[in-house]
Amino acid sequence: MLRRKIIEKLTQWKSDPRHKSLVIKGARQVGKTYAVNEFGAANYESVVSLNFEEHPEYKSIFSGDHSAESIYSQLSLFFPGAQFSQRRTLLFLDEIQSCPDAVTSLKFLTMDGRADVIASGSLLGISYKEVSSYPVGYVEHMDMHSLDFEEFLWACGITESAVSYVKGFFDRREQVPDAVQERMMQLFRQYIVVGGMPEAVQSFVDTKDFAKVLGIQRDILAEYQNDIAKYAQGAEKAKARACFLSIPKQLARDSKRFSYSVVEPRSSARKYGGSLQWLYDAGIINFCYKLDAPELPFEGNCDNTKFKVYMRDTGLLVAMLEEGSQKDILDGNLGIYKGAIYENIVGDMFAKNGKPLYYYEKNNSLEMDFFIRFNGMATAVEVKSSQNRKAKSMNSLIDNHGVRHGIKLAPGNYGTIGDRVEVLPIYMAMFL
Structure with a gap:
């Protein structure tokens, strides 16, 4: 249960x-x-x-x-x-x-x-x-969402006290012991693949069979497409389905801003905007809106015509990829999707914590994956699939755009870059 x-x-x-x-x-x-x-x-x-x-x-x-x-x-x-x-x-x-x-x-x-x-x-x-x-x-x-990471940990037998133990390192800003860090990253990669849909999680807990999990996820994806066919009106059926199927391609691009031309060459919001809204209203996707400036208040400072689209359950996103993607992710080999998968899971975790999703870019040369309100400040959040300790975009935002605090989420352990940027294990997005 x-x-x-x-x-x-x-x-x-x-x-x-x-x-x-x-x-x-x-x-x-x-x-x-x-x-x-x-x-x-x-x-x-x-x-x-x-x-x-x-x-x-x-x-x-x-x-x-x-x-x-x-x-x-x-x-x-x-x-x-x-x-x-x-x-x-x-x-x-x-x-x-x-x-x-x-x-x-x-x-x-x-x-x-x-x-x-x-x-x-x-x-x-x-x-x-x-x-x-x-x-x-x-x-x-x-x-109500699919299981968040903490609920997934509970399902895997990780107790509340164990989660609190891990959170203590976040609160104190201390490095996590190596054995704990390795175990948490293992569980986190499993969560990326399994996602939070209850039937998929229960199957994983009972069998540890990722093939069975994938079968369940693809059945759910088929149900989503059946819902599109059943409930979308007229021409909206084909358009909503096309937008839905384009999501992995959208996220594989260097610029992850949603592009209607990926759905159909030379297309526009006039034709497909309503279809995306349909997917959002059905609880399938999240929007991450572009900020005009990296500052509070976010809601009055965003451009609703420019956005990224993330799946609300990362396990379902993985199930939309080609065969073998599950094993690649579990092994840490994400290929062209490495940025997309990690961004999607962090966006999913933020949304399940009740955070609206925003990002920032300027002149195609400066981009920050997310901005969140944290400790009362507009906080830049960069998501990385590798453990490099560079923070060029973050430092530029801090030096030139008035941002006071930055957090880099990566597979490695806790650390700092200078005195203004923190590096947190990526699973600690659950505590932000």
Whole structure:
């Protein structure tokens, strides 16, 4: 059984006496259904679960009259014996994107308050336009991702105290003992290959068979493409699929800024911009936006027309590459993808920690992989797949552009470059 951090967040949600209905968003197969059912079984007398994709007949409960009285009356016919009172029952509306009327009904279920309500969906960003009246002000939102690196470590039997032990070296800015450093890098490379999709992680924990993991990942990728075919509208189907399949090529380029011409020669945002947004709304990709200047505030200082695209699960990115890529990564031989893989995993780790993604470049001669707010400062983060201790771009930013702090993430141990740049083991991105 995989331990997930979202269970703690759900417990906090339930403990608030004024909590509203909750909507959990996340890509397919990140573990939403499992987590909610586990939480419900541990915290409620009963769980009434409706999956609108598995049982389309449940949609009729929410058609027509959206009042809570009508909904609970009909639920009692489908689920005889269910008791809806005093919040002792959790009503779980799964794959709610397949029932827009149920989304509208969340307002009235929240106002009624007799049961706690959690809704989840993998394509909610896609389906909002079909909702006649979204319940603004009556729902809370929570994002769920595939397992982050710490959750992966737990799955591999690494205890919280062991993770805290490693974090101590980060907090004290000390070198990690060689044996610990070697083990952490081994686990980190495994995480790159396995990723965080729960089925893939469980298979790896149970069998240590990377071929089985790859098969699971490619099945998930096929499901993503099936979702594109099912939910994308008209010509958007082919365009979204083309953008999706172009991601490895995009990241293999020296300049990793997303180029529409890689999708189709001489193409532009006018044709493909909506398709990329579709992939983002489906929880498949992350955007990393270009900063106009390397300074805070980032949100008001970025160019939304220039960006890099990263897969939200690096294991799925690896599964999109040619045969043998898994072994190459485990052996530390990343080839043309060496920068792309490490950038993607760091972007994935930052995003799972709730950090928006930004990068900086100037005149094609100065580029910094990421900028994050760290200790209240605009902090430059450079990602390297080798252990070289040079920091030309970082020093230029510090000397000429007002940046006060830089962090270099690399496979090696802790160190410094001068008095303004820290070198951290790449897995310590989890602590930033």
